[in-house]
Amino acid sequence: MDFRDSPEEAAFRKEIHGWLEVNIPSDWDRSQLALVPPEDRVDMLKAWQAKLHEGGWAGIAWPKEYGGRGASMIEQAIFNQEVARMKAPPPINVIGLGMAGPTIIAHGTHEQKERHLEKILSADEIWCQGFSEPGAGSDLGGLRSTAILDGDSWIINGQKVWTSLAHVAQWCIFLARTDTTAPKHKGITYLLVDMSTPGIEVRPLRQITGSADFNEMFFTDVRVPRENVLGEVNDGWRVAMTTLLHERGTLGFALSVGARVALDELIELAKTTKRNGKPAIDDPVIRQRIAALHVEVEALRLNNYRALTSVMRTGIPGPEGSLGKLIWSESMQRLGDLALDILGPAGMLEKWTENPRVATWQYIHLRSRGHTIEAGTSEILRNIVAERVLGLPKHK
């Protein structure tokens, strides 16, 4: 047991830290907890990712032969920690780097890899994810979009929803039903779709925060070249599992540092905000709630270390990993609630000229309602823990 960096780990941490110190754009506002929705700053964030790529810091988990760094799990963890700690801007092509790219590397043809991977790393082409549908959320296998082969093209019809980045994306990873007679997980095919193809309509979806971070997409007789299938026809469910596995990977480390940064900010807020004429930090109830959050945020950090140790020693992630997003999302909600309570009546406002921090905390608060829904609802994650970790019978 040793929580210190080894000399190699320390050197790696120093390297990424030093690089970020020099390269984070000077006009990037780090005081806002890096929470500005990326869609508002597409050009700036594209340039940022290009810079990351030049420095060799885009897709660090990718194998070297595909333009990545072949970083070990521990290096990925350190990278995610430092990026979060330094409040660096996020790379804009998150779906490309974290989901589409790794899935193409795992299942793609030589031509597909040549065509897409470099442009994903450089953010020349941004990707979005066409998985969820109005009738297929947690039950993704119930998706109804169809693809029918017509000569050398697939003809796609259907509707996708909750699609982040669709309005700025050039490509989409798309799941369609190609065999309507097969059992629901068997007849699905994974397609790579050029977003400039005629027949695709993208409509922004405004969310609870008031901003439009995601979209709905309508596909009407969209023709996709036959060779744009990723993996085998009707084997798309298995391919999609690769994508979803990567979605939950070492991101836990970024989430845990993000939560720590937010908690530190919250303590500052409690020190500087008056409640009943005294600093909120002197209120015993506020103090109890801050401590409770500290315990959760520490558990999050340490569970990640345990999961990582388990992967490094046995190749198998421990149960702690599947708990990470669940704990993080619920902790962030409690954190957002506490921030508004500390603000008192100002917590009812969305913006306030007398206290610019109101807007930030209100955004964190409102945004956190989505954390327990996106990327696996808390209910689905508890099912996963119950069924796969504890081995309880599947619910019917």
Place this chain on the structure above:
Amino acid sequence: MDFGLTDEQEALKKSAREFLTDRSTTALVRKLMASKTGFDESLWKAMSELGWLGTAIPEEDGGLGLGQIELAILAEETGRAILPAPFYSSAGLAAPVIAAAATGTIRKELLGGIASGETRATLALPEAEGRWDAAGVKTKAEKSGNGYTITGTKVFVPDAHLAGEIVVVARTSREKDKREGISLFAVPTSDTNVKIRQLDTIDRTRRLCRVRLSGVTVGADRLLGAEGQGWSALERGIDRAATTLAAEGTGVAQKVVDLSRDYAKERMQFDKPIGSFQAISHKVADMLLLTESARSNTYYAAWALEEGAPDASLATATAKVAGSEAARIVTQDGIQVHGGIGFTWEHDMHLYYRRAKWCEMFLGDASVWRERITSLLV
């Protein structure tokens, strides 16, 4: 970075699990619950021979010279087996306080005795008010001749009726800062002016006692560390004791997760195993979540204490909260998952619940330690 056990630590865990599965059965727990003292001599002897009692005691003081991580491993296993023996009070609680405070001959005598199992020791801190802080220490020790005369009543002293030595926290002078003027004494229970009464304790195999000290005279050689400077040593010792207790709470919680999982798989209602109902399966998932979080925080605290990391006290407080909460919530939900049978005397669930409640509340409940976390953070 590595957050795993070494091969030697894994081996210790495995041998502890085997020994306790064999020797610390719930049948024995029930037998001792009903007995006059709650003590089994042969079990104690066997544990002494394994060297467990000196796990974290330095070699030069007669122990195995292992550390807080190994002690946490053992405590987790003893929690799992709800061990009915004064292992915690002697090796987990008194030993680290003595190690933090005492020097010279008395240190070797006490720690050597604890390590060999010949001496059973415990700690007497709170009084009738039930306070864990310095201001709650009213027991007085006055200079008399070459020694001190101690007068006062200590309550909530674990296993005092089984102990040969009690570390008594007493006030040797009145100071404005209540943490000043506190001294620690090793008081032999053989003294006729020490009167011990067992209290009816929720965990009947870990009895709390009232200890009356009516003018007990001890020699100056029984003062542990410097006069008036006892509180900071006590705090260092209690940091370790709290981490060990968090480990024990984690072990109790893990056992109840395992029992509840198994029961949820077997118990049929509406023609289905109840574990297929999400009201049950999500509850068990949350129980696991709390247990794993307690385990992560506990072992980190053990490591931080062992390494003297700057955040060791914060890590300890965090572990104590996580361990207290896991013990409390997991065992109460475990009863719920078991339904009616879990509420019976016959079923073992209440044995875990009782030990968990003890682990939760001893040295202060979660709210006490949460306050400490925030004061350390701010």
